Amino acid sequence: MSGGTIYGVGLGPGDPDLMSVRADRLLRSARHVAYFRKAGHVGRARATVDGLLPENAVEFPMEYPVTTEIPLSDPRYNQMLSEFYAGCTEHLRALARAGEDVVVLCEGDPFFYGSFMHLYSRLHGKVPVNVVPAVTGMSGAWTATGTPITWGDDVLTVLMGTLPEDALVRHMTDTDALVVMKIGRNFDKVCRALTRTGLADRAWLVEHAAMPNQSVTPLRDVTSVAAPYFSIILVHGQGRRP
Template sequence: MSAAAGTVHGVGLGPGSADLMSVRADRLVRGARHIAYFRKAGKAGQARRIVEGMLRADVVEFPMDYPVTTEIPLDDPRYAATLAAFYEDCATHLRALAQGGEDVVVLAEGDPFFYGSFMHLHTRLSPHVPVRVVPGIPGMAAAWAASGEPITWGDDVLTVAPATLPEAELARRIADTDALVVMKIGQNLDRLKRAVAAAGKTAVLVEYAAMPEQRVRPLDAVERAPYFSIALIHGAGRRP
C-alpha cells in the first residue's frame, strides 16, 4: 500500500434513523468529500436517504446501482457472475480514488459486516488500500427493540438465519434454537411461515424497524413481507 493512499471507510449507518448512527459514523459522513452507496437502479437508496441533509456542499457521490436484484434466481450461475463483475467495477473506482490520496466513505445500512454488500468491496479493496470499518446497530437489534420484548433470557441460544435456506433446513434450525432472527424474507415468506409452523413455534414480523413506517405483527397474519422485514422468535429462558 502507498503511504499516501487514502482510506476507504465502510460506515455502518444503523437500522434506518440518522439519530441511531454512532458519533464516529456521523463525523465521517459529515466530513466526507467522497461518498459511495449501493442502491436499486432508479431508486434513491435507503443508505442515501438516511444521510439526507448531512452531506457537505461539495460532496462527490458515487451511487452503485445493482445490475440485478430478483431478475435472476440466486442459484443461477449468471447471478453470481453478474454481481462479481459489478463489485469488481465498483471496487476499481474506489481503489483509484484511494490510491490517488482521497478518503472515501461507503455508506452501509445496518452493520457493514452483517449480510451487507460492503463486505464484497472489502475483500477486493483491503489487499490494495487501507480499509476501515465503522460498526453500526444492525437491523435485528432495532427489530427486537420495536417488538417490546427481550430477544434472549438467561442461557438462551440465539440463531440468525436467512429465509433463503431450504425449507426443511430452516424448520430444523427453528426447532433447534431458543431464539431466532430471520433475515432475507421477501419472496420466501410462505416458506418461512410453513417452517415456523412445522417447528411448533410462533413468530412476529417487524417491518421497517426504527423507521416511520415501523409495524409489528404476528407472522401468520402477514401476507407480504416488505424488503425491510425481520422475523423474530423470542427466547423464554432462565429468569431470576
C-alpha cells in the same frame, strides 16, 4: 500502504439518531461518498443520511445489476454480481490511490450480511480500509417489540429466508431464540417452517424497524401474503432468568 482510506460506515437500522458519533463525524466531512442502490431508486442508505453530507461531496451510486430474473442457483447470477463488485472496487481503489478518502454508506452494520463486505474482501490489503460498526437491523427490530430477544443461556440463531424450507425447519428446531431475515417473497415458506416447528404463535413480524413507517405485528395477526424484503421475523427466547 499510503494514500486515501476507504471507510465502510455503518448507518444502523434507518434512524439517523441511532448512528454512532464517529459515523456522523465522517459523514459531515466527507469529500467522496459511495452507496449501493437499485437502479431508479435513491437507496435506503443514501436516504438515511439526507441533509448530513457536505454540499460539495462527490457521490458515487453503485447500482446493482438486474438479477431478479436469474435464479440464485444459476452461475450467471454470481458472475454478474462479481463483475459488479469488481467494477465498484476498481473505482474506489483508484480514488484511494489518488489520495482521496471515501465514505461508503452501509445499512445496518458493514460486517453483518452487508454488501460492503464484498468490497472489503477485494480492497483489504491493497488500500487502507477502515470499518465503522453500527446497530444492526435485527437489534432495532427486537427492541421495537419491547421484549428481550434472549434470556440466560438462550441460543440465538439468525437465518436467511432464502434457505430451503427443510433447512429452515432444521435450524429452527435447534435453537431457543430466532431471527429470520430477507423475508420478501419467502414469507409463505418461512411461515410454513415456523408452523411445522410450533413457533408460529410466538413469532413477530417487524417491518421497517427504527424507521418512521415501522410496524410490529404478532405473526398470527398478519393477513398479507408478502412482506418487504427487509422485514424481520423474531421468536423471543424463554430462557433462565432470576
